[in-house]
Amino acid sequence: MSISVDTFFLNPQFQGTLQSQIQQMIAEGILSGRFRQGEKLPSTRKLASHLGVSRITVTLAYTELLANDYLSSRGRSGYFVSENAPEPPPFEALRQNGDSVDWNRAIGRRYTGGDTPRKPVDWARYRYPFIYGQTDSSLFDHANWRLCAIQALGQKDFAALTTDYCDLEDERLVEFIVRHTLPRRGIVARPEEVLITVGAQNALWLTAQVLLTQRRTAAIEDPCYHALRDILTQSRCHLVPLPVDRDGLPPHAIPSETDVIFTTPSHQCPTAATMPMSRREQLLDRARELDALIVEDDYEFEMSFLNPPSPALKSLDRDGRVIYVGSFSKSIFPGLRLGYLVGAESFIREARALRASVLRHPPGHTMRTAAYFLSLGHYDASIRRLRIALKERREAMQNAIQANGLTIAGQGAHGGSSFWMRAPNGVDTEVLAEQLKPKGVLIEPGRPFFFGHDRPKEFYRLAYSSIPKDRISQGIQLIAETMSD
Template identity: 45%
Template structure:
């Protein structure tokens, strides 16, 4: 038996982890690595607290946690010791390797990996870039963390623990569904009942579910915007569907180009992805009229309707739908934070019944704790307050970005923004934005080349999507200057 000195215990520098957890992890790792052996005596709580500069209660709580998990034992009037049977790190021993040519040929059996994320997907290391003009990442510095933490604590309260811990089978949290009906879709003019709402793991999951409901591997014909959402296009292709790309102008999708024979049309009317165009009221009515004439369903992806700068915003397509042809998809992943992965779809009750059955086959239901936390976030008014602050901030950043682009002779495709957190830029003729994006990375600038959003190989090369939800307002001017400088290097 040895006496462990307090000088042999070090805390990590990760400020995002609590002191108690860091101390517990430090002792656990030392036991795993064999530096602390069974029977070794740990430092007294007072001595260790003084050495580490933390409170004695923090050390005591860490020791209590280690006691509960079997890493240490307590001996009356003697102190704490490493347990004789303390858990050790498992050494994984795999089967002996055989020559590669004798292993199962999964490449031949599975074929190529299907495309999933589009080329515009945000790189994992985006935070290291000083000027991230990207879409879909959170402005975490201004997120109401304290309000969110309070909602988590309430969701974990004894009164609700059975609700979030039970196997809910195919059911959603009724509190969340009620809040979606009362506070979310109602704000878009949609009058839905609780039977007409299904909670999903974000908008992407809702799109996948609807493709299964409408086509189920049977094949079919669909129309989508071009340029449009790359992940949707990849999903439709993977399901073997025939895709008709429909051009987009300043009023959104050119609905007069939708051909006869399509079974469904996918559209982003609030802020078209990626151009940001808002579908006019006349165009919305024309789309519903064409849906009636050609007998197709409409899937409305309203992924960031909260970011509408104009008031009142145009109503959702679903609110104008009298025949039940529109399936409305909403998401909390953009308005709260992307890691949340929570959204919903609203449609005819019979559509929702089918969607619920499909969801059950893949994931049963989204996590109960997440659902109940979001329900509180909505019911307490935190969601509306956060969205309002974001909307004002994004409107200001949009103005700043436009001013800086104009200063360098660059102009957005849309002269006026009605909302959103991105800007569609048309560069000078001869510009190759794929090459531009590569060159800008060396200058710590991230942009999204527009070619990834088109369906055809001969897509325009001089289009760029610039996101401004993540970049600080004070960084926009310098970032745009670098973009303009690199464009001049390419095209003169």
């Protein structure tokens, strides 16, 4: 790779000769790591012309660097950064100027320090990854996704690939969601009532920004999706956590001052509780009584392999007060980052305007590829394979849990991809997680899902979407043995 001549410029305030300035400029580039070993420098003629100096000045600077082993010469090919050039020092050593800004005062709002844990990037190297929300490559239809991506790159879809949608989205993807995805959840919607988002988390953020202010109150489940709690905390609204029971969120516990209710009725996160129909009706009645809105996160409804999924809360809504959040990130692959919002046209209009001001729209090629993958039937075929695999893994995990005397605290009535577990009293699952890592086992401690300071430490989540069936039994045994040590 060649180093661009535009990288070099002379400093009028430099004290010294032009030759020494050029020499120092190149040496600093190597020491800072900007110029890498083996990269080619501009020719002496080209650099001299660019800097407005004589060629002999550049040649002498190169010769001095050659003698000091910063550069090497390869016959008629020119000058290169030497393979023996000094290694760049640690980054902190390169700072020439101090940071005089008081960032504690300068930062107006903080977004760090939330509850959302960082999942191990190298989770796949662990032999027993009971980790939620990652893709098992053996279950992903890579071949057909690749074909759809190539099709989306074709001349026919050139506009979809290159157009700045501004505040719009891919009409083919929206059409599929309206005509095929939503009806399966009992939801009827027009294209104007659908907004494509960068995953469910982006959908929840947009919703919180549009609906909540510092004077409004949001009710959330406890425990709940930790990223949602971080989003609502950042919005500065009044936050009311409501402990869930075996049927999910209890409507009678929702306080009278509530403006927005966030819930996961079909598959409570993380306990996997399924809200029965009677309670769904009670929740809608309570929201109507308070004139409150409901935000329904309908994640994992596709993973219903034991029984058909319950109708979405949105399908029972007769007042238009339920805002529905869906996602393809869990059912296709997490890195896809495609989700959608369904709600009243006036709400979607504001959410669309906010999305446009932040990221304009999701990438056109991604939306069109997903539209092909869905409309050509690859998505449904992939979901069928996924359900079969998850059902087998769930059975293997349930048997292993029972055989090793572990305790299930919650499991999906219709399926899902994880178990909500409870360790014996006195066991800190965050400590347990660290003890298991050297043994090749990954689990998710439950503490981040809970609200407040005095959070339970004995809960944890075991997912079976990312671990092969034949490794489940041994992994569960390692968890039980470590827990009893």
